[in-house]
Amino acid sequence: MRGGALSLQGLRRTFGGIVATNDVSLDFAAGSLSAIIGPNGAGKTTLFHLITGMIPPSAGRVFLDGQDITGLDRQAIVRRGIGRAFQVASLFPSFTVAESLAAAILTHEGRTANLFRAFPPRDAAARAEEVMELCGLRPLADTVSRQLSHGDQKLLDIALALALDPKVLLLDEPTAGMGPEERWRMIDRIHRLWQARRMTLIFIEHDMDIVFRIAETVRVLRYGTVLAQGTPEEIRRDPAVIEAYLGSEHALEAVP
Missing domain, CATH: 3.40.50.300 (P-loop containing nucleotide triphosphate hydrolases)
Structure with missing residues (x-):
């Protein structure tokens, strides 16, 4: 199994006067393991809906391995390799x-x-x-x-x-509703699946301990826009992310 390269270019989605995602441009390398984080209402799940064709973008494009898949129906997108x-x-x-x-x-x-x-x-x-x-x-x-x-x-x-x-697998809060032990068993299983298949795996998660443990790259959304992206260590030390989302607890944990 080979992961696919996913590219989001200027994705925007509005619902009436509400802007759910605003000019989101992100690139996910083939075979990478990425987390998307952000406060409630940041546009994380809407972004997944746009990628999978559940809703059409108001503007912007989605590319898989260089092929434009924007506007395809959900079944066609699954057949192209996004699960x-x-x-x-x-x-x-x-x-x-x-x-x-x-x-x-x-x-x-x-x-x-x-x-x-x-x-x-x-x-x-x-x-x-x-x-x-x-x-x-x-x-x-x-x-x-x-x-x-x-x-x-x-x-x-x-x-x-x-x-x-799938070439690309999207997981929306895979540990939601689980107790601590069950959460870690699930995330360990997900990590081993990724290692075995090397698909491009993108997950939304609120548990920062999980995010910082397994993600290669972390993208942070706020008010529908990309606030920051980088390695877990870079995100933990980013002043804008600390102020907007993480708070001081996780930032202090990153200090050697």
Whole structure:
């Protein structure tokens, strides 16, 4: 698996008189691991919506490996190689983990007829097995999706996206709603998945300990604009970021 190079150029999105993102220009190198942080309302999730085609930009362009994908529908963007975690409960709540993964693969390939006969086909079942092994979900293969714990549902969300072989994977607060131990198990699993697949991975996260532990590059949004970007150490020491978002606690931790 090779990650894709993602480039955002002048992305702007308004909702009536509200500017959600304003002239956001960012480049994500192929195979990189990046975090996007910022206070609530900074435009982080809106940015993901723009990248994945859930909403069109008011201005600006999105490029994947140099190809303009702005304005393509969501399915076309997924086929080009940009993945985002599904919401399990709204997709396959009565399917087992293995069946959910096979169904996602078949849907992605336009083979929905196989959902109603000879399901799952051998090739889709084999790929589902591979993804379960990679994500540590093999012991839960026969568990119905809606019966999974919150953390395992989140992991299945990620597995469903991985099953589509994305070049770029977007994760919106993958540890939300988890306790401390569960959060660290999840982030360790995500980091190992990135190391194994070397896809371009971009995640939104509010837990700064997690961000500073695993991200290669951190981008900070504020009021829909890019406030700063750099390595975790550079971000921790940036006076504008400290004042706007981090506070003194994380900055002091960075002093040797």
